[in-house]
Amino acid sequence: MSDADLRQLTTLAAVADEGTFGRAAARLGYTQSTVSQQIAALEKAVGGAVFDRPGGPKPVRITPLGAVVLAHGRELLAKAQTMAAAVDRFKAGDGRVDIGTFQSVSNVILPLVVRRLRDEHPGCDIRLFEEETDQPHVDEVDLTFFDGRAEGAVEHLKLLDDPYLLVARRGTFPDGPVRLAQLDGAPIVAPPPICDQVRVEQTFARRGVRPRIVFRTTGNETVLSMVRAGLGSAVLPRLTVHGADLDSDGLLGTHELRPALPPREIFLLWQADRTHSPLVARVIEIAVDVAAAKIAEHW
Amino acid sequence: MSDADLRQLTTLAAVADEGTFGRAAARLGYTQSTVSQQIAALEKAVGGAVFDRPGGPKPVRITPLGAVVLAHGRELLAKAQTMAAAVDRFKAGDGRVDIGTFQSVSNVILPLVVRRLRDEHPGCDIRLFEEETDQPHVDEVDLTFFDGRAEGAVEHLKLLDDPYLLVARRGTFPDGPVRLAQLDGAPIVAPPPICDQVRVEQTFARRGVRPRIVFRTTGNETVLSMVRAGLGSAVLPRLTVHGADLDSDGLLGTHELRPALPPREIFLLWQADRTHSPLVARVIEIAVDVAAAKIAEHW
DNA sequence: CAACTCAATCGGGTTTAACGATGCCTATTG
DNA sequence: CAATAGGCATCGTTAAACCCGATTGAGTTG
Numbered sequence: 001m002s003d004a005d006l007r008q009l010t011t012l013a014a015v016a017d018e019g020t021f022g023r024a025a026a027r028l029g030y031t032q033s034t035v036s037q038q039i040a041a042l043e044k045a046v047g048g049a050v051f052d053r054p055g056g057p058k059p060v061r062i063t064p065l066g067a068v069v070l071a072h073g074r075e076l077l078a079k080a081q082t083m084a085a086a087v088d089r090f091k092a093g094d095g096r097v098d099i100g101t102f103q104s105v106s107n108v109i110l111p112l113v114v115r116r117l118r119d120e121h122p123g124c125d126i127r128l129f130e131e132e133t134d135q136p137h138v139d140e141v142d143l144t145f146f147d148g149r150a151e152g153a154v155e156h157l158k159l160l161d162d163p164y165l166l167v168a169r170r171g172t173f174p175d176g177p178v179r180l181a182q183l184d185g186a187p188i189v190a191p192p193p194i195c196d197q198v199r200v201e202q203t204f205a206r207r208g209v210r211p212r213i214v215f216r217t218t219g220n221e222t223v224l225s226m227v228r229a230g231l232g233s234a235v236l237p238r239l240t241v242h243g244a245d246l247d248s249d250g251l252l253g254t255h256e257l258r259p260a261l262p263p264r265e266i267f268l269l270w271q272a273d274r275t276h277s278p279l280v281a282r283v284i285e286i287a288v289d290v291a292a293a294k295i296a297e298h299w
Numbered sequence: 300m301s302d303a304d305l306r307q308l309t310t311l312a313a314v315a316d317e318g319t320f321g322r323a324a325a326r327l328g329y330t331q332s333t334v335s336q337q338i339a340a341l342e343k344a345v346g347g348a349v350f351d352r353p354g355g356p357k358p359v360r361i362t363p364l365g366a367v368v369l370a371h372g373r374e375l376l377a378k379a380q381t382m383a384a385a386v387d388r389f390k391a392g393d394g395r396v397d398i399g400t401f402q403s404v405s406n407v408i409l410p411l412v413v414r415r416l417r418d419e420h421p422g423c424d425i426r427l428f429e430e431e432t433d434q435p436h437v438d439e440v441d442l443t444f445f446d447g448r449a450e451g452a453v454e455h456l457k458l459l460d461d462p463y464l465l466v467a468r469r470g471t472f473p474d475g476p477v478r479l480a481q482l483d484g485a486p487i488v489a490p491p492p493i494c495d496q497v498r499v500e501q502t503f504a505r506r507g508v509r510p511r512i513v514f515r516t517t518g519n520e521t522v523l524s525m526v527r528a529g530l531g532s533a534v535l536p537r538l539t540v541h542g543a544d545l546d547s548d549g550l551l552g553t554h555e556l557r558p559a560l561p562p563r564e565i566f567l568l569w570q571a572d573r574t575h576s577p578l579v580a581r582v583i584e585i586a587v588d589v590a591a592a593k594i595a596e597h598w
Numbered sequence: 599c600a601a602c603t604c605a606a607t608c609g610g611g612t613t614t615a616a617c618g619a620t621g622c623c624t625a626t627t628g
Numbered sequence: 629c630a631a632t633a634g635g636c637a638t639c640g641t642t643a644a645a646c647c648c649g650a651t652t653g654a655g656t657t658g
Contacts, residue, residue, distance in 0.1 A: 056655030
């Protein structure tokens with residue numbers, strides 16, 4: 001049997017439902033002769049009659065062969081409709097988006113993004129992958145937040161500059177800006193030397209400032225706890241500080257640095273030449289929007 | 300989304316498999332430009348790109364939208380193939396045939412028909428519906444064996460004439476033909492007055508012969524048992540007698556009648572204007588063949 | 599027999615399908 | 629940097645398919 005196309009099967013089903021070629025034509029918006037020709041073509045394709053035409057004003061009746069084709073044809077049409085519905089849902093934004101992230105963003109930016117996305121698309125499926133690495137895994141997710149540029153065929157969209165602040169126990173430094181040189185030899189609690197942290201430490205070194213790193217930990221909260229405990233001070237991006245509950249006991253204070261360190265840059269990355277789903281495109285828009293709002297409110 | 304046809308989905312799958320439009324074209328027997336146009340048409344139909352074209356000598360990559368279409372499309376294509384296979388099987392004779400029948404035919408004709416049909420089409424499904432009624436239910440089955448003509452839009456195919464014989468205990472009548480008049484007043488065991496039996500009894504009456512019906516039963520074997528037991532004689536079609544184990548004890552003998560009763564006619568019936576499945580068509584051929592063989596061997 | 603209801607068919611205009619040739623883009627290579 | 633090669637898009641053309649409108653033919657009904 002050569003292939004029958006979906007249009008012919010639609011016509012077949014309409015005729016089976018309506019009983020006559022003419023009524024089927026009316027339902028489908030064709031003329032009777034067109035239906036006649038389509039059924040003829042279908043019969044040629046399957047190699048046998050699908051309807052018996054009794055002649056006269058009697059409705060046609062489906063043949064055994066026609067019944068076989070009709071049964072399968074209806075399934076096929078149903079499946080085609082399912083596909084159309086799936087495509088429409090996809091385009092409407094129902095679907096999945098996988099987002100790579102890291103702590104600061106997870107705490108400050110992402111909650112707002114996710115909130116707005118779920119408000120717009122309640123049916124969508126958002127998966128977050130949080131990893132603190134030097135290289136973003138841009139090929140395993142749709143989008144990745146990252147604090148730096150990446151190698152390879154990756155598109156970069158800069159969301160905001162995240163300036164570094166000095167966090168210290170109140171009293172350690174006088175209020176107001178602190179000169180970089182004052183950190184030379186000072187006890188410092190720091191994140192591990194990955195991502196933008198390496199750049200920070202390189203900047204210190206280049207300026208001849210050599211702080212004493214007394215403790216490293218991945219947990220931002222842990223860093224602050226250690227500062228609060230008096231182990232040392234910390235130089236952290238504002239996003240990181242902002243996300244934490246800094247003033248819970250009034251023990252900690254923040255200072256700007258003079259001269260300021262080059263800020264950490266927060267990017268949104270994705271694989272180049274990739275067509276985004278509408279959902280992913282919307283995530284990008286929202287992220288830009290949220291970042292702009294952050295900048296506008298001077299946090 | 301407007302509908303995408305199966306040809307486009309086939310092309311989509313081929314491109315997804317092969318990686319480039321050109322190789323997909325080669326596989327499908329198209330040219331590259333045709334594939335390009337088909338994908339373009341598909342993309343117009345679904346309302347978005349299904350492939351990313353990186354440009355240069357790199358293979359295309361499917362988009363998220365394309366992945367949705369492809370996943371459903373493959374199912375659709377598989378289903379279409381299933382349909383094609385079902386149609387082919389149907390045309391090859393795999394399928395079902397429903398046959399109406401009655402005792403004599405069930406015993407003598409049908410076993411041969413069924414045997415040959417199953418030899419030719421081991422996968423086919425044969426369903427038999429045996430009923431002893433005055434009117435054949437020709438609309439509920441594909442074919443019906445029947446001992447007479449039917450009303451309405453029914454096609455008749457005469458298979459054979461089934462002459463009536465007198466069955467009696469040996470000694471009741473002298474060997475050889477028996478005159479009809481000899482049955483006047485004779486004790487007779489008979490089937491119920493349905494189907495051809497009414498015609499038999501009308502013929503007797505028209506000729507002034509009035510046998511004494513001493514027992515009626517639907518079971519042909521029961522009729523013979525009663526005759527064997529000496530309850531009376533019986534006038535039965537040869538098919539009925541032939542199917543039974545007449546000579547198991549040598550007690551029974553058969554006689555021709557003079558003048559002969561008009562024979563019972565065995566027909567194969569089906570609803571007029573109905574297109575037969577190949578299997579049904581074959582059943583008709585085989586039935587004709589078997590009947591002809593019966594006639595030829597003079598049973 | 600006339601009227602009616604169907605499906606099939608014919609002729610013609612329009613759209614679609616496929617091809618072949620060509621052009622453009624990108625990555626590779628010398 | 630130029631040349632090359634591999635990839636897709638586009639254009640013009642031809643053949644086929646599609647759909648329509650009108651007509652014909654078959655079979656039923658009044």
